[in-house]
Amino acid sequence: MFNGLKKLFRNESGPPDAVQATSTTPEVVTTNLFLRRDAVFDHNNRLSGHLFTLQDSSTLADAEIAQQRQLDQTLLETLTTSRDAWNTSLAFIPLSSESLELPAIDRLKPTNIVLLIQLAADAEADIVCERIDQLHARGIQTGVFRQPKNPAFARVIQLVDYAAIDIGANEADTARDFSAAVRATATERPVRLFACNVETTDDLRFCRQWHYSNFHGKFASKASGTRSESGGDPHKSLLLNILRLVQGEAETAEIAAAMKQDPLLSFRILRYLNSPALGLSHRIDSLAQALVILGRQRLTRWLSVLLFSVREPQLGDWLLVENALTRGRLMEVLGEELMPGVAHDPLFLTGIFSCLGNLLHRPLAETLDDMLLADDIKNALLERSGPYAPLLAVAEACEDFDLARMKNTALAAGLAPNTVNRALLSATAWASEVTEYWE
Numbered sequence: 001m002f003n004g005l006k007k008l009f010r011n012e013s014g015p016p017d018a019v020q021a022t023s024t025t026p027e028v029v030t031t032n033l034f035l036r037r038d039a040v041f042d043h044n045n046r047l048s049g050h051l052f053t054l055q056d057s058s059t060l061a062d063a064e065i066a067q068q069r070q071l072d073q074t075l076l077e078t079l080t081t082s083r084d085a086w087n088t089s090l091a092f093i094p095l096s097s098e099s100l101e102l103p104a105i106d107r108l109k110p111t112n113i114v115l116l117i118q119l120a121a122d123a124e125a126d127i128v129c130e131r132i133d134q135l136h137a138r139g140i141q142t143g144v145f146r147q148p149k150n151p152a153f154a155r156v157i158q159l160v161d162y163a164a165i166d167i168g169a170n171e172a173d174t175a176r177d178f179s180a181a182v183r184a185t186a187t188e189r190p191v192r193l194f195a196c197n198v199e200t201t202d203d204l205r206f207c208r209q210w211h212y213s214n215f216h217g218k219f220a221s222k223a224s225g226t227r228s229e230s231g232g233d234p235h236k237s238l239l240l241n242i243l244r245l246v247q248g249e250a251e252t253a254e255i256a257a258a259m260k261q262d263p264l265l266s267f268r269i270l271r272y273l274n275s276p277a278l279g280l281s282h283r284i285d286s287l288a289q290a291l292v293i294l295g296r297q298r299l300t301r302w303l304s305v306l307l308f309s310v311r312e313p314q315l316g317d318w319l320l321v322e323n324a325l326t327r328g329r330l331m332e333v334l335g336e337e338l339m340p341g342v343a344h345d346p347l348f349l350t351g352i353f354s355c356l357g358n359l360l361h362r363p364l365a366e367t368l369d370d371m372l373l374a375d376d377i378k379n380a381l382l383e384r385s386g387p388y389a390p391l392l393a394v395a396e397a398c399e400d401f402d403l404a405r406m407k408n409t410a411l412a413a414g415l416a417p418n419t420v421n422r423a424l425l426s427a428t429a430w431a432s433e434v435t436e437y438w439e
Contacts, residue, residue, distance in 0.1 A: 032056050033071075035078060035421040036401045037428055039319060040092060041215045043208060047318045047435070049090025049112070050428060051196075051216050054078060055403060068096050076104035078421050089432030092116055092143075092194075092216075097123045097152075100131045110139035116164055116194070117144045117156070125152035132159045143194060146170075146178055157182065160191060168197035168217070172206060179210040201315075220315045236307060236360060238262055240370065243303050246296050247372040256287040268306060276433070301345055304328075304352050305434060308359060320358055325431035326424075327395040328352035333423040334391050334415060350377050350388045351395055398424055 143162025328351035
């Protein structure tokens with residue numbers, strides 16, 4: 001399933017079978033390269049970061065297009081072009097040890113970066129360890145994939161911040177023994193255990209039992225939609241009612257009174273509106289003031305965001321929240337590229353409302369009947385037609401990481417893969433910052 005990662009994990013002693021990059025090796029063709037970002041969760045079921053890989057949407061295998069080192073170079077260059085610093089969310093980047101000397105690594109923003117190293121068969125421990133020390137001095141964290149047969153592994157594991165293992169490709173006893181060995185031998189610095197390709201919630205429970213701290217895989221998507229109660233969070237009905245008032249002809253006092261019905265909701269709204277994520281120049285101290293300063297259009301946007309805040313969230317809730325916020329922001333950023341000078345709030349609302357059916361456990365059409373939305377938004381959501389539909393298709397393809405769909409929808413929307421990749425990075429960083437202020 002995770003083809004790029006499986007190529008990295010396939011060999012215990014070295015990277016995938018491929019000719020080492022030389023001066024005669026052809027350069028990577030980046031036309032069809034798309035960024036993939038997979039959610040990474042922590043021990044408390046909280047979304048703690050993303051694992052980034054770069055994969056090709058052509059029909060040829062990655063190894064036939066370019067060497068791993070060159071793909072690493074392109075991935076790093078893609079990450080360094082992001083205008084957004086890694087804020088509250090970790091960025092896990094799998095790389096071959098042969099790529100540690102790439103100049104692009106020195107251009108990475110050090111905040112919350114974790115380079116996950118796959119040791120090459122001929123990796124020299126002295127060279128790799130010296131480079132890890134240099135990265136640590138810059139504030140970049142490192143990790144290493146489980147490769148006990150590699151001669152450099154025993155020394156490298158003593159220096160890194162993370163020890164990673166592919167759970168799906170190993171027996172339970174191997175994952176257990178790896179945990180015990182790492183905790184027993186990593187004496188110089190604490191090493192966090194990273195479980196990749198965790199398929200099921202049973203696998204997740206096993207990994208937690210054996211002290212793994214970060215988890216990546218399909219388990220989270222399988223946990224989505226497990227809440228049995230209609231609507232989930234009891235604040236949703238109140239928020240939807242306030243949205244109807246804001247979008248309608250209700251007076252400011254009536255809207256403020258509706259907000260005050262729930263003190264926790266009022267606190268959440270004011271806390272969020274005053275957060276750095278919104279970037280207002282003046283502090284907002286009352287709900288009535290929020291209405292006056294923001295205006296109804298902008299308040300509609302942030303009430304829509306708050307719809308996806310969840311008290312005591314489960315794994316599936318966090319994934320739904322992240323998907324909704326990323327969809328909305330991704331469509332908005334791409335809209336700025338394609339439609340300069342046009343208001344982009346409708347694009348944001350299209351992306352975020354496309355997840356409302358899953359959030360409220362109701363058919364989307366039924367939910368939208370209760371809301372005063374522009375026809376272009378409804379047409380995109382219900383009929384996949386109109387000016388916003390192409391960007392919604394791109395956002396959904398990025399979320400599913402369907403390479404063929406990503407290529408086709410980007411082409412249909414008139415977007416280059418590099419443009420989509422940069423927008424996805426920006427949207428991911430924004431969604432991480434937004435959710436920081438909900439707790």
